[in-house]
Amino acid sequence: MTAMPAFLGKAASFVLPLMIWVAIWAALPHLDLIDPSFLPSPAMVAIALQKLAMQFSFYQDLGVTVYRSLAGLLLGTIIGVPLGAWMAVSPRAEGFFGPIVKSTYSLPKTALVPLLMLWFGIGSTTSILAITLSTALPMIIYTFHAVQDTPRILLWSARGMGTGRKDLMWLVQLPASMHGILTGARIALGFSFVIAVAAEMIAAKIGIGKLIFMYGENGSYDYMFAAVVAIVAVACLADALLVALTDHLLRWQGRSNMLG
Amino acid sequence: MTDAKISVRDVSKTFSRDGKVVRALDNVDLTVAEGEFLSIVGPSGCGKSTLLYMLGGFESPSSGALLTGGKPITGPGLDRGIVFQEYALFPWLTVAENIAYALRRKAVPEKQCQEVVARYVKIMGLSGFEASFPRELSGGMKQRVALARTFAYEPDILLLDEPFGALDAQTREVMQDELLRLWRSNRKTVVMVTHDVDEAVYLSNRVCVMSKRPGRFVRQFEIDLDRSLTREQVVLSEQYRVIRNEVWVSVRQQVTQVTMEGA
Numbered sequence: 195m196t197a198m199p200a201f202l203g204k205a206a207s208f209v210l211p212l213m214i215w216v217a218i219w220a221a222l223p224h225l226d227l228i229d230p231s232f233l234p235s236p237a238m239v240a241i242a243l244q245k246l247a248m249q250f251s252f253y254q255d256l257g258v259t260v261y262r263s264l265a266g267l268l269l270g271t272i273i274g275v276p277l278g279a280w281m282a283v284s285p286r287a288e289g290f291f292g293p294i295v296k297s298t299y300s301l302p303k304t305a306l307v308p309l310l311m312l313w314f315g316i317g318s319t320t321s322i323l324a325i326t327l328s329t330a331l332p333m334i335i336y337t338f339h340a341v342q343d344t345p346r347i348l349l350w351s352a353r354g355m356g357t358g359r360k361d362l363m364w365l366v367q368l369p370a371s372m373h374g375i376l377t378g379a380r381i382a383l384g385f386s387f388v389i390a391v392a393a394e395m396i397a398a399k400i401g402i403g404k405l406i407f408m409y410g411e412n413g414s415y416d417y418m419f420a421a422v423v424a425i426v427a428v429a430c431l432a433d434a435l436l437v438a439l440t441d442h443l444l445r446w447q448g449r450s451n452m453l454g
Numbered sequence: 455m456t457d458a459k460i461s462v463r464d465v466s467k468t469f470s471r472d473g474k475v476v477r478a479l480d481n482v483d484l485t486v487a488e489g490e491f492l493s494i495v496g497p498s499g500c501g502k503s504t505l506l507y508m509l510g511g512f513e514s515p516s517s518g519a520l521l522t523g524g525k526p527i528t529g530p531g532l533d534r535g536i537v538f539q540e541y542a543l544f545p546w547l548t549v550a551e552n553i554a555y556a557l558r559r560k561a562v563p564e565k566q567c568q569e570v571v572a573r574y575v576k577i578m579g580l581s582g583f584e585a586s587f588p589r590e591l592s593g594g595m596k597q598r599v600a601l602a603r604t605f606a607y608e609p610d611i612l613l614l615d616e617p618f619g620a621l622d623a624q625t626r627e628v629m630q631d632e633l634l635r636l637w638r639s640n641r642k643t644v645v646m647v648t649h650d651v652d653e654a655v656y657l658s659n660r661v662c663v664m665s666k667r668p669g670r671f672v673r674q675f676e677i678d679l680d681r682s683l684t685r686e687q688v689v690l691s692e693q694y695r696v697i698r699n700e701v702w703v704s705v706r707q708q709v710t711q712v713t714m715e716g717a
Contacts, residue, residue, distance in 0.1 A: 345542075347538055347540055347542040348542055348544065350507075350510070350536070350538075351538065351542040352544075352555075353512070353529075353530040354510055354511075354512075354530040354534065354535065355532070355535075355555055355556035355603070355607065356531075356556055356559035356560055356607075357559055361559075366544070369544070369546045370546075372546070445587075446545055446546045446547075446588075446589065447545065447589065448589055
């Protein structure tokens with residue numbers, strides 16, 4: 195029975211600050227700072243969201259965006275983790291991939307979307323590739339540092355107990371790097387939704403990004419905001435699931451250090 | 455040919471730090487007989503741990519040779535078991551999995567693995583903690599797990615790097631007695647590095663005192679305490695007091711040399 199109030203307390207501590215921000219949002223048009231026609235009230239957005247929720251196509255848009263985000267994140271992880279781990283243990287691999295990773299890290303990956311669009315056309319392939327590139331980079335960098343920071347004493351004690359160099363990665367370096375890799379995954383997850391929406395604004399026929407762009411063009415700002423709220427809620431849910439997975443995988447570490 | 459379990463011949467070790475060449479060990483010779491419990495004491499930074507890491511096969515000498523059972527050491531191996539001050543347990547494995555780690559690498563059948571784990575859990579007083587993760591254990595219990603996982607695969611040689619340095623005084627004494635009891639029952643060859651003179655004298659057959667850097671052996675003491683006595687009887691005996699003071703003075707001379715030159 196003690197778990198229940200603790201859970202409610204946690205929920206309240208999450209919801210209450212949000213409500214304050216919604217209140218500020220509701221008050222803004224009354225302060226003559228922003229033209230009310232460009233900033234729909236929370237109530238208008240809620241109504242728009244309700245109407246969207248009754249349309250099947252809205253779920254299609256949402257589903258497509260989630261699919262692109264997660265597929266891109268998965269590919270980025272599949273590429274990033276082995277590559278980062280390899281770079282951490284092989285100076286040769288680091289010498290070859292290091293410069294390209296460093297020089298493209300700060301590049302806004304959305305800039306690649308028009309180029310990818312030329313090659314792959316409008317649609318999921320272009321979005322997914324843009325997300326893959328954007329998520330692979332943080333995965334490479336976080337994995338690289340985590341593997342490289344494996345305490346020497348753990349490597350020594352593993353080798354002393356008969357662990358061959360090939361097994362060292364699976365048995366010691368990757369488990370020891372889980373925290374860093376999952377931190378990278380959380381950052382990559384954020385990127386994946388941002389890039390998905392941005393890529394859809396530029397090059398897609400369906401998806402939440404396309405929807406947001408379209409409503410913005412039409413001046414239906416209440417619907418535009420409703421679509422934004424929907425994708426933010428989905429991204430938050432995905433983040434919460436990743437945190438739960440992280441807590442499970444790192445249960446040997448006690449409370450995770452993850453925010454949220 | 456000798457029947458030495460370990461021989462260290464004319465070993466020197468230099469490494470570079472901040473572009474400067476540091477000489478850690480200087481022409482060290484050492485022979486350890488089978489079943490002997492040898493301790494190395496000396497000022498901090500004298501290279502005694504470096505010597506132990508070379509025996510472990512983790513580092514290689516700049517010159518000279520290290521042999522176990524007449525064969526040169528080329529790398530880490532299951533014939534030697536090392537216990538570190540920081541325990542070095544795998545934090546993502548449970549107590550039982552940590553103890554079984556080396557046995558699984560050796561592909562020991564699972565049933566036998568479980569038996570060995572159960573035996574050492576019992577010996578080390580870890581019952582009820584088999585499924586716990588290292589972070590849930592006290593320092594003393596972590597060190598018990600570290601000892602258990604090393605004893606579990608029965609290496610011929612135990613290399614102990616200040617194994618009780620991180621423990622409080624009472625726990626340290628308990629662990630020392632447990633180590634002594636295990637050593638008496640299996641008579642493995644032990645090389646222990648420590649800065650604790652009492653610990654070295656109480657546990658060892660022989661104590662070697664190392665000089666300040668570059669490390670050399672300056673003196674060695676044969677310890678011939680009556681092992682049938684209790685800890686209280688040993689520690690309070692005149693024989694213990696005399697040898698302990700001799701070793702202490704010898705180490706002290708090395709330490710004060712360091713501080714006087716450093717001042």
